[in-house]
Amino acid sequence: MLSTATQIAAQVQSRERSAVEVVRAAFAHIDARNSELDAFIAIEHEAARQQAAEVDRRIASGDSNLPLAGIPIALKDNICVHGMRTTCGSKILENFTAPYDAHVAKRLRDAGAVIVAKTNLDEFAMGSSTENSALAVTRNPWNTKHVPGGSSGGSAVAVAAGMVPAALGSDTGGSIRQPASFCGVVGLKPTYGRVSRYGLVAYGSSLDQIGPLTRTAEDAALILSVIAGADARDATCLDAQVPDYRATLGGPLAGVRIGIADEYFGEGLGEETRAAINSALAVLREQGAITADIHLPHTRYGIACYYLIATAEASSNLARYDGVHYGHRAAGATDIVDLYAASREEGFGAEVKRRIMLGTYALSSGYYDQYYARAMKVRTLLRRDFDQAFKQCDVICSPVAPTPAFAFGEKTADPLAMYLADVYTITANLAGIPALSVPCGFDPRGLPIGMQFMGRPLAEGLLLNLAHQYQQATEHHLRTPPAAAQH
Amino acid sequence: MAEVTPQEVRHIATLARLKLSDAEVESFTRELAAILAYVDTLREVDVTCVEPTAHAVGAHNVFRDDAAQPSLGENMALANAPQRQNGFFRVPKVLDQDTV
Numbered sequence: 001m002l003s004t005a006t007q008i009a010a011q012v013q014s015r016e017r018s019a020v021e022v023v024r025a026a027f028a029h030i031d032a033r034n035s036e037l038d039a040f041i042a043i044e045h046e047a048a049r050q051q052a053a054e055v056d057r058r059i060a061s062g063d064s065n066l067p068l069a070g071i072p073i074a075l076k077d078n079i080c081v082h083g084m085r086t087t088c089g090s091k092i093l094e095n096f097t098a099p100y101d102a103h104v105a106k107r108l109r110d111a112g113a114v115i116v117a118k119t120n121l122d123e124f125a126m127g128s129s130t131e132n133s134a135l136a137v138t139r140n141p142w143n144t145k146h147v148p149g150g151s152s153g154g155s156a157v158a159v160a161a162g163m164v165p166a167a168l169g170s171d172t173g174g175s176i177r178q179p180a181s182f183c184g185v186v187g188l189k190p191t192y193g194r195v196s197r198y199g200l201v202a203y204g205s206s207l208d209q210i211g212p213l214t215r216t217a218e219d220a221a222l223i224l225s226v227i228a229g230a231d232a233r234d235a236t237c238l239d240a241q242v243p244d245y246r247a248t249l250g251g252p253l254a255g256v257r258i259g260i261a262d263e264y265f266g267e268g269l270g271e272e273t274r275a276a277i278n279s280a281l282a283v284l285r286e287q288g289a290i291t292a293d294i295h296l297p298h299t300r301y302g303i304a305c306y307y308l309i310a311t312a313e314a315s316s317n318l319a320r321y322d323g324v325h326y327g328h329r330a331a332g333a334t335d336i337v338d339l340y341a342a343s344r345e346e347g348f349g350a351e352v353k354r355r356i357m358l359g360t361y362a363l364s365s366g367y368y369d370q371y372y373a374r375a376m377k378v379r380t381l382l383r384r385d386f387d388q389a390f391k392q393c394d395v396i397c398s399p400v401a402p403t404p405a406f407a408f409g410e411k412t413a414d415p416l417a418m419y420l421a422d423v424y425t426i427t428a429n430l431a432g433i434p435a436l437s438v439p440c441g442f443d444p445r446g447l448p449i450g451m452q453f454m455g456r457p458l459a460e461g462l463l464l465n466l467a468h469q470y471q472q473a474t475e476h477h478l479r480t481p482p483a484a485a486q487h
Numbered sequence: 488m489a490e491v492t493p494q495e496v497r498h499i500a501t502l503a504r505l506k507l508s509d510a511e512v513e514s515f516t517r518e519l520a521a522i523l524a525y526v527d528t529l530r531e532v533d534v535t536c537v538e539p540t541a542h543a544v545g546a547h548n549v550f551r552d553d554a555a556q557p558s559l560g561e562n563m564a565l566a567n568a569p570q571r572q573n574g575f576f577r578v579p580k581v582l583d584q585d586t587v
Contacts, residue, residue, distance in 0.1 A: 099563040192543040206543060235549040236542060304526040315503060322504065324576055326567035336581045341506035353505055357496070357515055358522060360503040374529050376539030381532065383540060416521055432543020457544050 005165040005219040012070030019055035019070035026072035039157040066112030074167040077118040080199040089133035092347025102199020119154030141481035146405040149179030156183035174425025177437035181400035181450025192432035193238035196231035202317040204310035207429040217467035221245035254288030259393030263299040270403040276441030276449040294389040302427040308375035315359030404447035438467040439476040491520040
C-alpha cells in the first residue's frame with residue numbers, strides 16, 4: 001500500500017523515516033514508471049536531495065513546525081520554482097529558468113515538503129487532455145492509449161501512478177478537476193483568491209487558481225491548509241483566515257443538502273458516469289445527506305462565456321512573450337515588430353495561437369461590446385444562479401466530464417468539440433466558487449469516473465469533509481492502475 | 488457561421504503580433520468562424536441592467552503603501568535574456584532613421 005502524504009509527514013516528523021529515505025523511495029517509483037507515462041518535464045534529483053537533507057536537519061534540531069515534513073511533491077510546470085526550469089509546456093519558454101519562487105512553492109518548502117519534479121501540462125494551461133504540450137506526451141496510467149486529461153495531466157498522473165503522494169496543479173476552467181477525474185484521484189480548485197497566484201504563470205487571471213491533487217481528501221486538506229492564505233504580492237488574494245481543513249474532517253453529514261441540477265444530468269452525459277454518480281449519491285444519503293432539486297438556468301451559456309473571458313485575458317497575459325526579456329527569440333528579424341511576430345509564431349503552438357486570436361478578436365474595436373462586455377455580464381448571471389441555488393442546498397453535485405478519459409487524437413480534429421466537454425467544470429471558475437473532484441467509480445474498461453462537489457465561497461472544509469466521508473465508505477481511491485503497460 | 492474573413496484574421500494577427508502562415512490564416516478563419524458562431528448564443532441572454540463581474544468574489548481597490556520594496560535586481564532580471572548589453576536587453580532597431 002502506498003503511503004499517503006499524511007502518513008509520510010507523521011513518519012518523518014517522528015523520525016521513523018528520514019526525509020532523505022522518503023525522497024530516495026519516491027525517485028525509485030519515478031524511475032520505474034515515468035519512462036512509460038512521461039508525467040514530468042523535469043525531475044530535480046539534486047535539488048530534492050538537498051531539500052530533504054535540510055528537512056532532516058531541521059527536525060534533528062528540534063523544529064516541530066513542519067506539517068509537510070518529507071512529503072515528495074510535484075508542481076505543474078507553470079508554477080515558478082527558483083532555479084528550476086519553468087516551461088509551461090511551451091517551446092517559447094523551453095529554456096526559461098525561474099528567477100523567483102511562487103508563493104505556494106515557498107509555503108511548501110517552509111512546511112518541509114520536498115519539490116521533486118515539474119509536471120507536464122497543456123501549453124500555457126490551455127487544453128483538456130495535455131495533448132497540447134509542446135514538450136512531452138503524458139499517458140493515462142489506467143490505459144496508456146488514453147489521455148490523462150488536462151491541463152494538469154502530468155500532476156494527475158504523477159499521483160495516480162504512485163510516483164508522488166501529492167502534486168499541485170492549476171485550474172482555470174477545470175484543469176485540476178478533469179484530469180483528477182480521468183486519473184482517479186482527488187483534485188480541488190479552491191475559492192478564487194484562496195491561494196495566491198504569485199508565481200503562477202497567468203492564463204486567465206480572473207479564473208486561475210492553484211490547488212492540490214492527491215489520492216485522499218485528507219491529503220488535499222493537509223496541502224490546502226499550508227498553501228492557502230493572504231499574500232501581499234497577489235492583490236486578488238482574499239484576506240480571510242485559513243482554518244485547519246483537517247480539523248473538520250469526520251464531522252457528521254446529517255442534514256447536509258446536496259443540490260442536483262437537471263441542467264447537469266441531461267443529454268450528453270455518458271450512462272456509466274450517470275450511474276456511478278447515482279450510486280455515490282446513495283452512499284451519501286446513507287451517511288445522512290439529503291438531496292434537493294435546484295436549477296442553474298444559465299448553465300448552457302457557461303462555455304461561451306468562458307471562452308470569451310479566458311481567451312481575452314490570455315491574449316493580454318501572453319503579450320509578454322515577445323522574444324525580448326526571456327524565452328525564444330527568432331533569428332534574423334528585420335525590426336522590433338518582426339522580432340515579436342516571428343518569435344511568437346515560432347514559439348507558440350496552435351491552440352495557444354487560436355486562443356490568443358479569439359481573445360484579441362473579442363476585445364478588438366467594434367467587437368468588444370458584443371463579445372467581451374456581454375460575456376462579463378453573463379458571468380454575473382451565472383454567479384447569481386449559484387447564489388440562488390445555495391439558498392436551497394449546501395453543496396452542488398455534478399459530473400466532472402461527460403465521459404471517462406478519451407483516446408489520444410479522438411478530439412483534436414475539432415477544437416470546439418474539445419471545448420464543449422468543459423460544461424460541468426467551467427462555471428465554478430466563472431463564479432469563483434470552490435469545487436472538488438473525487439473518484440466515484442470505474443467504467444467497464446477500467447477507466448476512472450469522478451464526481452464534483454461545488455460549494456459557497458470559502459466552503460472548502462465542507463467539500464473536503466464530504467469527499468473524506470465518501471472515501472471512508474468506499475474503496476475506489478484504493479484501487480491502483482496496472483503496473484505494466486496496458487494494451 | 489459568423490462572418491470572419493481572411494482579411495480580418497490577418498488584421499487580428501497583426502494586433503496579436505503573430506506572423507501567421509497562409510495555411511494558418513485559412514485554418515484560423517474556419518475555426519474562429521465556428522467558435523464565434525457558437526459564442527454568439529450569448530446574444531439570447533437578457534443582460535439589461537446587469538453589471539459586469541470583474542472579480543469573482545468581490546474584492547476591489549486593494550492598495551498598499553507607496554513605499555519602495557525590494558525587487559528582482561538587474562542580474563536576475565537579465566538572467567534569461569536572449570541578448571543583453573551593459574545591463575540592458577538588446578533588441579533590433581525600434582525606430583527607423585527616417586522617423587526620428
